[in-house]
Amino acid sequence: MKEINEMNLPENVLYSTDHEWSRVKDGKVRIGISDYAQDQLGEIVFIEVPEIGATFKKGDVFGTLESIKAVAEMLIPITCEVLAVNTDLEGSPELVNQDPYDKGWIIDVKPDDSSELNQLMNKDAYLEMLKGMGK
Amino acid sequence: MQEMVGTTGLILNEPLLTERGRKGRCGISLPRRDVEYFPLDASIAGEGPNFPDLSEVEVVRHYTRLSTWNFGVDTGLYPLGSCTMKYNPKTNERQAALPGFAGAHPLLPASLSQGVLKMMYDLQGFLAELTCMDAVTLQPAAGAHGELAGMLIFHAYHQSKGAPRSKIIVPDTAHGTNPASAALCGYRPVNVQSNEQGVLSPETIAAVMDEETAGIMITNPNTLGLFEENIQQIAEIVHARGGLVYADGANMNAIMGIVGVGDIGVDVLHLNLHKTFSTPHGGGGPGSGPVCVKTYLEPFLPVPRVSEKDGRYFLSEDFPQSVGKLHGFYGHVGVMIRAYCYILSLGPELKKVSQLAVLNANYIKEKLKDTLHLPYDRPCMHECVFSDKNQEAEKVTTLDMVKRLIDYGFHPPTIYFPLVVHGAIMIEPTETESKEDLDVFIESFKNVVKDAKENPEMLHDAPRKPKLRRLDETSAARHPCLTC
Numbered sequence: 001m002k003e004i005n006e007m008n009l010p011e012n013v014l015y016s017t018d019h020e021w022s023r024v025k026d027g028k029v030r031i032g033i034s035d036y037a038q039d040q041l042g043e044i045v046f047i048e049v050p051e052i053g054a055t056f057k058k059g060d061v062f063g064t065l066e067s068i069k070a071v072a073e074m075l076i077p078i079t080c081e082v083l084a085v086n087t088d089l090e091g092s093p094e095l096v097n098q099d100p101y102d103k104g105w106i107i108d109v110k111p112d113d114s115s116e117l118n119q120l121m122n123k124d125a126y127l128e129m130l131k132g133m134g135k
Numbered sequence: 136m137q138e139m140v141g142t143t144g145l146i147l148n149e150p151l152l153t154e155r156g157r158k159g160r161c162g163i164s165l166p167r168r169d170v171e172y173f174p175l176d177a178s179i180a181g182e183g184p185n186f187p188d189l190s191e192v193e194v195v196r197h198y199t200r201l202s203t204w205n206f207g208v209d210t211g212l213y214p215l216g217s218c219t220m221k222y223n224p225k226t227n228e229r230q231a232a233l234p235g236f237a238g239a240h241p242l243l244p245a246s247l248s249q250g251v252l253k254m255m256y257d258l259q260g261f262l263a264e265l266t267c268m269d270a271v272t273l274q275p276a277a278g279a280h281g282e283l284a285g286m287l288i289f290h291a292y293h294q295s296k297g298a299p300r301s302k303i304i305v306p307d308t309a310h311g312t313n314p315a316s317a318a319l320c321g322y323r324p325v326n327v328q329s330n331e332q333g334v335l336s337p338e339t340i341a342a343v344m345d346e347e348t349a350g351i352m353i354t355n356p357n358t359l360g361l362f363e364e365n366i367q368q369i370a371e372i373v374h375a376r377g378g379l380v381y382a383d384g385a386n387m388n389a390i391m392g393i394v395g396v397g398d399i400g401v402d403v404l405h406l407n408l409h410k411t412f413s414t415p416h417g418g419g420g421p422g423s424g425p426v427c428v429k430t431y432l433e434p435f436l437p438v439p440r441v442s443e444k445d446g447r448y449f450l451s452e453d454f455p456q457s458v459g460k461l462h463g464f465y466g467h468v469g470v471m472i473r474a475y476c477y478i479l480s481l482g483p484e485l486k487k488v489s490q491l492a493v494l495n496a497n498y499i500k501e502k503l504k505d506t507l508h509l510p511y512d513r514p515c516m517h518e519c520v521f522s523d524k525n526q527e528a529e530k531v532t533t534l535d536m537v538k539r540l541i542d543y544g545f546h547p548p549t550i551y552f553p554l555v556v557h558g559a560i561m562i563e564p565t566e567t568e569s570k571e572d573l574d575v576f577i578e579s580f581k582n583v584v585k586d587a588k589e590n591p592e593m594l595h596d597a598p599r600k601p602k603l604r605r606l607d608e609t610s611a612a613r614h615p616c617l618t619c
Contacts, residue, residue: 001527001530001532043608043609043612045609045612045613046612046613066612068608068609068612069534069550069551070551070552070554093613094609094613
């Protein structure tokens with residue numbers, strides 16, 4: 001397992017308290033899980049993703065991640081509709097471990113209200129939160 | 136220090152049976168035919184399955200060799216405890232194999248099944264007495280099936296009041312199957328969190344319990360091995376708003392003869408006969424999950440029910456408010472026989488089983504709490520929960536430590552459960568382990584922690600002594616190879 005200061009935390013995404021990241025591009029928001037989340041879960045063996053067109057309210061469970069240790073729920077950071085899901089994860093769930101911010105993305109969504117993104121954390125705030133956990 | 140249990144020695148390889156044998160070899164001689172020849176119907180005749188032809192000694196050696204690769208509760212301390220399988224006295228196996236029981240057929244009429252039916256009827260009474268509940272069904276096939284039966288009873292109860300409800304409260308220290316059983320029955324599970332002492336606060340329940348909530352499912356002792364000490368207050372809150380209290384009795388091994396579950400506000404309780412009452416089940420069954428209820432819920436119990444009139448025992452379907460039938464015949468009778476025998480052979484000593492189980496767990500907790508991180512430092516019930524927090528600096532995880540424990544001659548305990556403890560190590564020694572064996576286990580775990588400090592790399596490679604080393608659990612889960 002990684003130390004907090006070894007975490008890969010890019011600047012170009014926004015983080016939620018439940019360790020999902022969101023990245024805005026061309027009006028869409030791409031969502032995945034942070035390096036911290038994948039590291040805590042360990043080797044991921046199965047990912048359950050929603051169907052295209054599904055709608056979620058902020059905080060809803062939008063999918064599950066199964067690792068050799070446990071099954072974890074993913075919580076949606078913003079109220080939205082699902083536009084696309086990463087179909088590569090079905091055959092290669094390890095992408096989430098290997099490349100959580102790029103090839104391991106989970107879903108693309110259309111936000112109901114883009115201003116909800118303002119409530120998410122930038123890298124520094126998220127890092128502070130991680131440092132405060134478990135201490 | 137004492138000699139360690141774990142050692143290495145010669146182990147024999149053994150191929151699959153299909154890779155053994157020669158055409159024409161045979162391990163069994165059939166007696167001369169003593170009935171008239173009768174040809175098979177052509178529609179069911181044909182080539183048989185391609186079984187290998189084997190001699191008797193090939194088969195005996197095959198299974199004997201495989202058994203030497205295994206670690207079981209008959210080999211040594213198995214800290215998965217009653218949750219997976221405690222040591223089950225051999226007499227119970229023997230009684231279950233008595234020809235009168237083993238040869239009984241579920242299609243025999245009641246008049247030819249009086250012995251089996253009496254055993255079942257009496258067992259219902261024993262379980263009711265042991266739990267201070269009023270009526271019992273033995274039908275559910277295992278624990279989660281018992282939970283489903285309990286939820287169906289909840290639903291039938293609220294329906295009979297003309298006001299079905301939609302939600303069930305399930306704490307984070309309940310068994311993982313609880314929310315699944317509630318959801319399967321159409322209820323929405325409402326997750327609530329335990330407090331910093333690892334148990335539920337009455338205020339937490341008061342905040343969520345409403346007229347739409349059918350009741351609560353509470354595992355007691357909970358999955359942290361702690362007794363839910365506020366259960367009476369919680370039951371009062373739930374009852375005051377018209378709800379019912381379900382207790383998951385999977386951890387009954389801690390409280391037999393000590394807690395009258397029916398006297399502390401529980402309306403429905405399931406027991407795991409295969410966990411607490413002596414049936415070998417690690418590896419998948421069969422189980423038995425009797426459900427015990429209070430008088431006002433008795434009309435809803437599944438049918439058929441084992442009944443008695445004028446000294447004759449029979450199965451009765453005559454309960455119009457019943458939730459219906461839950462099992463093909465009437466549950467897993469072999470498991471019931473073992474439980475019946477276990478209860479009769481121990482009698483009042485059942486209380487001592489729980490006392491020793493709790494004492495042994497507390498002994499391990501006290502002896503290891505300066506070595507391993509103990510998240511909830513308070514008296515535990517039949518199991519204690521540590522974590523790998525003290526090993527973070529060495530980057531040694533729970534998984535590494537329990538794999539190393541194998542080298543010392545012990546089966547790993549439950550790991551990464553309960554989920555409320557990060558990197559959990561849950562140890563349940565059970566009642567049968569002697570102080571000498573517990574001391575060797577404790578000493579071994581201390582050595583594992585010492586190894587972790589001095590040579591973390593060795594732990595990442597552990598185990599080193601068994602026939603097979605660290606298995607690739609990730610590939611096994613990602614690319615399962617299913618054969619039959």
